[in-house]
Amino acid sequence: MAMKVMVSVPATARKGDAVEIKAMAMHPMENGLRRDNDGKVIPRFILRKFECRYNGELVVDCDWHTAISANPYLSFFVKAVDSGKIEFAWTDDNGAVERHTATIAVT
Amino acid sequence: MRRVLALLLLLALPALAADRPPRSGLDYATPGVRAMQADDFANPGMLWVQEGLALWDRPGGMGGTSCASCHGRIEGFAGIAYPRRDPRDPDKLMNLETRIEKCRLDNMGAPPYGYESRELVALTAAVRHQARGRPVAVVEDADAIAAGEKEFRQRRGALDLACAQCHEANAGKKLRDETISEGQTNGFPAYRLRWQGVGSLHRRFQVCNQAVAAEPYPLGSQEYIALEWYLAKRGAGLLVETPAVRQ
Numbered sequence: 290m291a292m293k294v295m296v297s298v299p300a301t302a303r304k305g306d307a308v309e310i311k312a313m314a315m316h317p318m319e320n321g322l323r324r325d326n327d328g329k330v331i332p333r334f335i336l337r338k339f340e341c342r343y344n345g346e347l348v349v350d351c352d353w354h355t356a357i358s359a360n361p362y363l364s365f366f367v368k369a370v371d372s373g374k375i376e377f378a379w380t381d382d383n384g385a386v387e388r389h390t391a392t393i394a395v396t
Numbered sequence: 397m398r399r400v401l402a403l404l405l406l407l408a409l410p411a412l413a414a415d416r417p418p419r420s421g422l423d424y425a426t427p428g429v430r431a432m433q434a435d436d437f438a439n440p441g442m443l444w445v446q447e448g449l450a451l452w453d454r455p456g457g458m459g460g461t462s463c464a465s466c467h468g469r470i471e472g473f474a475g476i477a478y479p480r481r482d483p484r485d486p487d488k489l490m491n492l493e494t495r496i497e498k499c500r501l502d503n504m505g506a507p508p509y510g511y512e513s514r515e516l517v518a519l520t521a522a523v524r525h526q527a528r529g530r531p532v533a534v535v536e537d538a539d540a541i542a543a544g545e546k547e548f549r550q551r552r553g554a555l556d557l558a559c560a561q562c563h564e565a566n567a568g569k570k571l572r573d574e575t576i577s578e579g580q581t582n583g584f585p586a587y588r589l590r591w592q593g594v595g596s597l598h599r600r601f602q603v604c605n606q607a608v609a610a611e612p613y614p615l616g617s618q619e620y621i622a623l624e625w626y627l628a629k630r631g632a633g634l635l636v637e638t639p640a641v642r643q
Contacts, residue, residue, distance in 0.1 A: 293447050297437035315443040317592070359592035360440040 292316060296377055298391035302369035310341070313362040314379050314387065320355040336361060338380040344373040369395045418631045421642055424568065424577040429589070433641040441521065441587035441639025444514075444594040448522025451515055457504030463519075466503065474526040477533035479540070479625045489540055489621040492520050493596060497616075511615040517594050521585040524638035532582050532636055534628045544626025547619055553610030559623075574643065579604075580631040581624065583640020594639055597624055 293315040302308045314336060321333025335357065341349040348367050367375075377389045422430060432438050452463045452470045467473070478495060482488040490498070493516055497508040509516040527533070548559045562571070563579030570576070584597040591599075598620045602612035613619045 293443045295437060295443060295446065311437040313437065313440060313443065315440070315447070360443060362438060362440065364438075 292379065292381075292387045294377070294379065294387055294389050296375075296389055296391055298375050298393055300392075301394045301396065304369055304371075304395050306369050307366040308369050308393070309364060309366055310375065311362070311364045312339075312341070312377055312389075313360060315360055316379075316381070318355075318357055318359045318361065322355065334382050336379045336381050338378075339363065340378045340380075341365075341367075342376045342378075343367055344371060344375075369393065371395055418580055418634050419567075419578055420580050420582055420631075420634050420637065420640075421577040422583065422637060422640065424575045425642065429641050429643055433637070439587065439639060439641055441585075441594050441641060444518040444521045444585070444587070445525045445639055446522075447514075448518035448520070448525075451519050452522060457500070457506040459505075461504050463499075470522060471526055473523050474530065475533060476523070476527075477535045479621050479628070480535045481537065481540070489618055489625065491616070491621045491624055492523060493598075494616045494621070496520065496523075512596060512599055514593075517585050517596055520596065521594055521639050524585065524636060527636040528638055529635055532628055532631055532634055534625075534632060537625070540622055540625045541629050542626075544622035544624070544629075547623040548626055548630075553605065553608035555608040555610075557608045559604065578631075579627065580634055581627045582631055582634040583637040583642065585638060586640040586642050588642050590643065 295311075295313045297309075297311040299308050316336050317334065318336065319331055319334040321330065321335075323331050325331055333355065335353060335355060337353050339349070339351040339353065339361075340347060349363075349365055351363070353361065372393060372395045375391045375393055377391075379387045381387075422433065425433075432440075436442050449470065455462045455465075464470070476492075478492040479489050482490050493511060496516065496519060497511070500506040500508050509519070551558045551561075559579060562576050567576050567578040581597055584600065585594050586600075587594045588600070596615065598615045598617075601620050601623065602615070605612040
């Protein structure tokens with residue numbers, strides 16, 4: 290299932306500024322503890338890893354577990370050092386990876 | 397005499413309530429929910445809108461048609477007003493959801509998505525989102541609106557409560573931990589925290605019916621569409637908020 294993701298990265302920033310980055314993914318985050326109407330356990334299906342790289346350097350690295358909400362939303366700050374690419378990657382329990390890339394121009 | 401006066405006063409109360417300008421459910425929401433809705437990158441409903449925008453262009457019909465092949469850009473739908481009557485069968489009421497399903501079946505030759513499917517919810521959210529910030533558009537139809545108002549004032553369920561008793565007479569008061577809203581519909585399809593997803597107005601109606609221990613009507617039923625019509629009229633002046641965030 291191709292996931293929908295949304296990220297917010299400022300298009301431009303001044304060198305040295307802390308810029309806010311927001312990232313959200315559409316995902317049910319089924320925690321594997323619930324049962325369906327027949328009493329069968331609904332298998333766990335969550336995003337278990339989130340990574341953000343700034344020009345290749347890992348700036349945020351998360352291991353997610355069952356307590357993370359559906360449609361997980363993350364906001365964090367990075368220091369604007371250089372123009373370039375900010376890459377996001379979400380990995381689910383099946384190993385499928387959803388990627389998104391944004392660009393930032395630092396002056 | 398005093399009893400008669402009190403009775404007259406009671407009878408006058410709903411009329412007074414109707415004179416107040418309508419207030420969106422946003423006004424009754426907690427600050428956290430309001431902040432979520434205000435920021436498009438924190439509002440999870442925008443994920444459904446994004447998906448709906450993609451579906452608009454996705455070929456699915458016979459001959460590879462999509463919504464866009466006939467209707468062009470989705471932005472052109474900012475001014476549409478639903479519910480309305482089926483032009484070919486004026487006794488039948490249609491809302492945006494059932495209209496899209498019919499269009500897929502009749503004009504595109506594509507299978508309908510199913511009323512509460514993720515696709516249909518996303519597509520309706522994307523279409524309604526085009527009108528965000530504009531006043532809710534209502535088609536004037538006295539009969540349909542009267543039928544909807546009848547549903548709104550009909551006591552139902554084991555608790556024997558009508559919509560109006562909570563959402564008109566007691567709006568703004570507390571029901572356990574939650575503030576009762578006026579039951580306005582300008583934010584739908586809306587992201588509901590409890591659903592962890594975006595849902596249609598009729599799904600919300602069903603939840604309300606179940607809460608008073610009444611058998612809900614089916615999604616997309618004529619009764620719910622009439623109610624949807626009346627509620628749109630009742631909330632005249634409110635701005636479309638789709639996708640709203642609600643508790």
